[in-house]
Amino acid sequence: MGRAKPYADIPGTIVFDGARCREGYQLNQFCLSLMKSENRERFRANERAYLDEWPMSEAHKQAVLARDYNAMIALGGNIYFISKIFATDGKSFQHAAALMTGMTQEDYAKMMLAGGRSPSGPKKGPSSG
Amino acid sequence: MAKVSAGVATSHVPAIGVALDLGKALDPYWARVFAGYEFSRRWIAAQKPDVIFLVYNDHASAFSLDIIPTFAIGCAERFEPADEGWGPRPVPTVIGAPELAWHITESLIEEEFDLTIINKMAVDHGLTVPLSLMFGQPAVWPCRIIPFAVNVVQYPPPSGARCYRLGQALRRAIESYDEPLNVQVWGTGGMSHQLQGPRAGFINTEFDTAFLDRMASAPEELAAITRLEYLREAGSEGIELIMWLIMRGALGTQVEELHRFYHVPASNTAVGHMILRDV
Numbered sequence: 212m213g214r215a216k217p218y219a220d221i222p223g224t225i226v227f228d229g230a231r232c233r234e235g236y237q238l239n240q241f242c243l244s245l246m247k248s249e250n251r252e253r254f255r256a257n258e259r260a261y262l263d264e265w266p267m268s269e270a271h272k273q274a275v276l277a278r279d280y281n282a283m284i285a286l287g288g289n290i291y292f293i294s295k296i297f298a299t300d301g302k303s304f305q306h307a308a309a310l311m312t313g314m315t316q317e318d319y320a321k322m323m324l325a326g327g328r329s330p331s332g333p334k335k336g337p338s339s340g
Numbered sequence: 341m342a343k344v345s346a347g348v349a350t351s352h353v354p355a356i357g358v359a360l361d362l363g364k365a366l367d368p369y370w371a372r373v374f375a376g377y378e379f380s381r382r383w384i385a386a387q388k389p390d391v392i393f394l395v396y397n398d399h400a401s402a403f404s405l406d407i408i409p410t411f412a413i414g415c416a417e418r419f420e421p422a423d424e425g426w427g428p429r430p431v432p433t434v435i436g437a438p439e440l441a442w443h444i445t446e447s448l449i450e451e452e453f454d455l456t457i458i459n460k461m462a463v464d465h466g467l468t469v470p471l472s473l474m475f476g477q478p479a480v481w482p483c484r485i486i487p488f489a490v491n492v493v494q495y496p497p498p499s500g501a502r503c504y505r506l507g508q509a510l511r512r513a514i515e516s517y518d519e520p521l522n523v524q525v526w527g528t529g530g531m532s533h534q535l536q537g538p539r540a541g542f543i544n545t546e547f548d549t550a551f552l553d554r555m556a557s558a559p560e561e562l563a564a565i566t567r568l569e570y571l572r573e574a575g576s577e578g579i580e581l582i583m584w585l586i587m588r589g590a591l592g593t594q595v596e597e598l599h600r601f602y603h604v605p606a607s608n609t610a611v612g613h614m615i616l617r618d619v
Contacts, residue, residue: 218495218571223539226571228495236405243404246423281537290536290577291400291493298425303355305607308540319541323605327543328534330573 222332227289235287237267238275242292251299280311342440342514342521345389346617347587347595348380349555350473352396352528354465355607357429360472376601376613377473383598383615384474390521391437391484393444393510393590394467395583396528397492399424401464408494409456411506413448414463414487415441422462431468431477437484440517444486447513453506463487470528473613492529492580496567500582504563507589514590527587529580531602532573533609542575543610548602551581555614556597559588577609592618 218226225231232239241262244250254261262272274282275296283293297307309319312328322328359370401422403409419434448455467487475482491497498506507525514523531551534542551574554562563585570579601613 217568221539221572221576223537224534224571224576225537226495226576227493232405232494239400239405243400246401246425248423248427251425284536289400289405289493292405295400295425303358303607304535305355308535308608311536311540312538322541323543323608326545326604327532327608327610328539328541330532330542330544330546 225284231287231289233287235271235283235289235292237265238271238283238286238288239292241265241267241275242288242295245295245299254299278310280307342517342519342523344511344514344525344590344618345522346387346524346598346615347591348470348474348524348526349584349587349612349614349616350470350526350528351530351606351609351611351613352466352469353606353609353611354399354424354469357465357469357472358426360477361430373603373606373611374473376603376611379599380474380613380615381476387524388522389483389524391440391486391523393486393488393514393523393525394470394528395488395490395526395586396466396470397580397583398489399464399466400493402461402489405494408491409489410491410498411453412456412458412489413441413445414458414461414489415445416459416461419461419463419467419485419487421468422464424464429465429468431472432480434463434467434471434481434485434487437486440514440519440521440523441486443517444510444513447516448506448509451509451512453509458487458489461487466528470526488586490583490586492582497579497582499567500565500570500585501563503582504559504585504589507586510586511590525587525590527584529583530574530578531581531610531612532575532578534575535577535608537576539575541608543604544573544575544578545604545610547573547578548610548612552600552602552612552614555584555588556595556616559585562588588616591616594619
C-alpha cells in the first residue's frame with residue numbers, strides 16, 4: 212500500500228512528492244538543461260528536435276510545445292524546473308501563473324494588487340468531507 | 341567567542357531582484373516593497389556583521405533532481421551567482437566563511453543534524469535577493485556569507501520543528517567558535533504564496549499576520565505548524581516559512597522585534613520582513 216497523501220485534496224494544487232518526482236524526472240532534467248545559454252539557443256532553434264534528445268513521453272513533449280504548464284505539472288513537472296522554459300521564452304513567473312489560472316496576465320496582476328487569491332475558498336476538495 | 345547578534349527574516353521573491361537589476365526600484369509598484377527595507381539598510385550599515393549565516397532554498401539552480409539534500413551547508417571560499425535561465429544576476433560574488441562553516445558543520449553533525457557538505461555551488465535568487473534587499477547594490481558584499489540550503493521543493497521538506505531545533509544547535513555551534521565574530525542568522529522565503537496550478541496567486545494575510553505576531557513571543561507554536569497546514573493555509577510555496585524557524589531557533593527565548601514589514605504583492609507573493617535580536 213502507498214503512503215497516505217493528506218495533501219491530495221487541496222484544490223488546484225499538485226504536491227511534488229516522490230511519485231511526481233519519478234514521473235517527471237526526465238522532463239525536469241530537460242528543463243534544467245535550459246540554464247545554459249547554448250542549450251537555450253538550440254531549443255529555440257528547433258524545439259521538437261531538442262526535446263527528442265530527451266527520453267520523456269510524447270505527452271511530456273506535447274505539454275512543453277504547447278506551453279501547457281498545468282499539464283506539465285500533472286505529468287510530474289516541478290514549478291521551479293518548468294520555470295526554465297518560460298525564462299527561455301523571456302516570460303515572468305506572473306505570466307506563467309496567470310496562464311495556469313486561466314486568467315489574462317492583466318486580470319491576474321489586478322487580483323494580486325487587490326490582495327491575491329482569497330484564502331476563504333475551499334482548502335479541501337469536494338470529496339474530502 | 342562568536343556571537344549571534346541578530347536575526348533577519350525576509351522573502352526572496354525573484355522579481356524583486358529583476359526589478360533592482362533593471363533599475364525599476366523607483367517604480368511605484370516596487371518602491372512600496374523597497375520602502376519596507378529602508379530602516380533595515382540603515383540598521384545593518386551600523387551593525388556591520390562579519391558573517392551572515394543565510395538560510396534559503398535553491399530553486400532548481402544548484403541542485404537538479406539527481407541529488408536532493410534536505411540540509412546543505414556551503415563550505416566553499418566563494419559562490420558565484422547562478423544562471424537561472426535569464427542569465428546570472430549582475431551581483432557580486434558571494435564570499436564564504438569556510439573556517440566557521442566547517443566548525444558549524446562538524447558541530448551540527450555531532451549533534452545529529454546530518455548535513456550535506458557543499459564545496460562548490462552556484463547561488464540563486466533565494467540567496468542573492470535578500471542580500472540585495474538589505475545591502476542595495478554595492479560593488480562587493482560587505483561581509484562573508486555561509487549559504488545554508490533547505491529542501492522545500494521536493495515533498496516532504498523537513499518539519500518546522502526540526503528546523504527550529506537545528507537553529508538552536510546552530511546557536512550553540514556559533515557560540516563555541518573561538519573568534520569574536522558578529523554573526524547574523526537570516527531566514528528567507530515566504531510568506532504565503534502559490535506559484536503553481538489553478539490556485540496560483542493564493543495569499544493568506546491572516547495566516548501571515550499570525551505568523552509574524554508569534555515570531556518573537558511564541559516560536560514553539562510556530563514550530564508546531566505541520567507541513568499540511570502550510571500547504572493548505574500558506575500555499576504550496578508558503579512552506580518556505582520553515583526556514584524562518586532556523587533563524588528564530590538561533591536566537592534566545594527573549595527577543596525584541598526591531599522592525600516588521602508586510603506587503604502584498606510582490607509579483608505572486610506576500611512579502612514579509614522582520615528583524616529580531618536577543619534582549
